Amino acid sequence: MDDRDLETREAAELEARLVGPDADGDERAYEAALRPKTLDELIGQERVREQLSLVLTAAKGRGRTPDHVLLSGPPGLGKTTLAMIIASEMGTSLRLTSGPAIQHAGDLAAILSGINEGDVLFVDEIHRMSRPAEELLYMAMEDFRVDVVIGKGPGATAIPLQIPTFTLVGATTRAGLLPGPLRDRFGFTAQLEYYESAELHRIVDRSAALLGVDVTRDGGMEIASRSRGTPRIANRLLRRVRDYAEVRGDGTVDLDVAHRALELYEVDRIGLDRLDRSVLEALCRHFGGGPVGISTLAVAVAEERETVEEVAEPFLVRRGFLARTPRGRIATAAAWEHLGLRPPEGSGPEPLPID
Numbered sequence: 001m002d003d004r005d006l007e008t009r010e011a012a013e014l015e016a017r018l019v020g021p022d023a024d025g026d027e028r029a030y031e032a033a034l035r036p037k038t039l040d041e042l043i044g045q046e047r048v049r050e051q052l053s054l055v056l057t058a059a060k061g062r063g064r065t066p067d068h069v070l071l072s073g074p075p076g077l078g079k080t081t082l083a084m085i086i087a088s089e090m091g092t093s094l095r096l097t098s099g100p101a102i103q104h105a106g107d108l109a110a111i112l113s114g115i116n117e118g119d120v121l122f123v124d125e126i127h128r129m130s131r132p133a134e135e136l137l138y139m140a141m142e143d144f145r146v147d148v149v150i151g152k153g154p155g156a157t158a159i160p161l162q163i164p165t166f167t168l169v170g171a172t173t174r175a176g177l178l179p180g181p182l183r184d185r186f187g188f189t190a191q192l193e194y195y196e197s198a199e200l201h202r203i204v205d206r207s208a209a210l211l212g213v214d215v216t217r218d219g220g221m222e223i224a225s226r227s228r229g230t231p232r233i234a235n236r237l238l239r240r241v242r243d244y245a246e247v248r249g250d251g252t253v254d255l256d257v258a259h260r261a262l263e264l265y266e267v268d269r270i271g272l273d274r275l276d277r278s279v280l281e282a283l284c285r286h287f288g289g290g291p292v293g294i295s296t297l298a299v300a301v302a303e304e305r306e307t308v309e310e311v312a313e314p315f316l317v318r319r320g321f322l323a324r325t326p327r328g329r330i331a332t333a334a335a336w337e338h339l340g341l342r343p344p345e346g347s348g349p350e351p352l353p354i355d
């Protein structure tokens, strides 16, 4: 297999993981078709867009490779999209990989040795890279050099290898897990925020136009307001609602169709999906509202701890349903109310600072 095949396979694997375990090739193609290709096409994230535009324009003006970029935020907010945009705005190639795929320093050395001048290297889930690979990356980011170790044990020698200048775009759902020395080597860092309903509505409209789906204003708004502040979810729901409109209606997505379809897919009126609700239900029904540790909560909903922590929790915290305290997670009064439950007498400890 040559480098190009490897790159293509890695990109396909990465896309598969980004879209989700049950995603088919069709869904990957769907996501790719809806990705904005330029900063101008990107909707929302105004501040990040403006800051990044400055970074890229200045680099172009100087004829230099832009600084390394760290993007953090929950899944589906546009980190991969931004990495692709950086490469296309700079007119360079993008190479994709992910932290879990870089378990040995040699894995990273192999990727770096195939890089061309000015390329953008996207490392998704960069917080999951192994420590030895991370240390190699420090040197590559700073001096555009890697030490290739030949041999083993006391006879091993390190041969310095100069690599072309490149821009590393690191993406993480957990910026706090990155070691300080790695974080400090990024010249530009951006925290992506959940999107407002109005922005998601524009995203739904744009996607509907690209797909040739007829969506009324109310229908689009209904999808947007149930999308958990996340463009990937907005696009996914649009797809499900389009199916419903085609099979049970005349193909038009209006308020009634959107409403009925989203009820069918168990997305509630504020966008909580089955995982979000089962986390809240477990917290309130099994643990009396908490405090309970995240690992116990994950076992109770039969999910990976990371999924609960990185996918469900940030949105529940943002909506004011769950609070993180030093003693564990607690349900807020709003959570009990949303589930239609009455909190037990004397419950409801005041949220303490986030741990």
Ligand SMILES: Nc1ncnc2c1ncn2[C@@H]1O[C@H](COP(=O)(O)OP(=O)(O)OP(=O)(O)O)[C@@H](O)[C@H]1O
Pocket: 018, 030, 031, 032, 034, 035, 036, 041, 042, 043, 044, 045, 074, 075, 076, 077, 078, 079, 080, 081, 082, 124, 203, 231, 232, 235
């Ligand atoms: N600002 C935006 N405007 C329009 N569409 C967007 C925007 N951000 C993301 N999208 C759409 O949402 C989908 C998911 O985005 P993307 O894959 O970039 O998210 P991500 O943050 O990299 O997710 P993950 O953390 O899972 O890697 C893409 O298909 C893209 O079409």
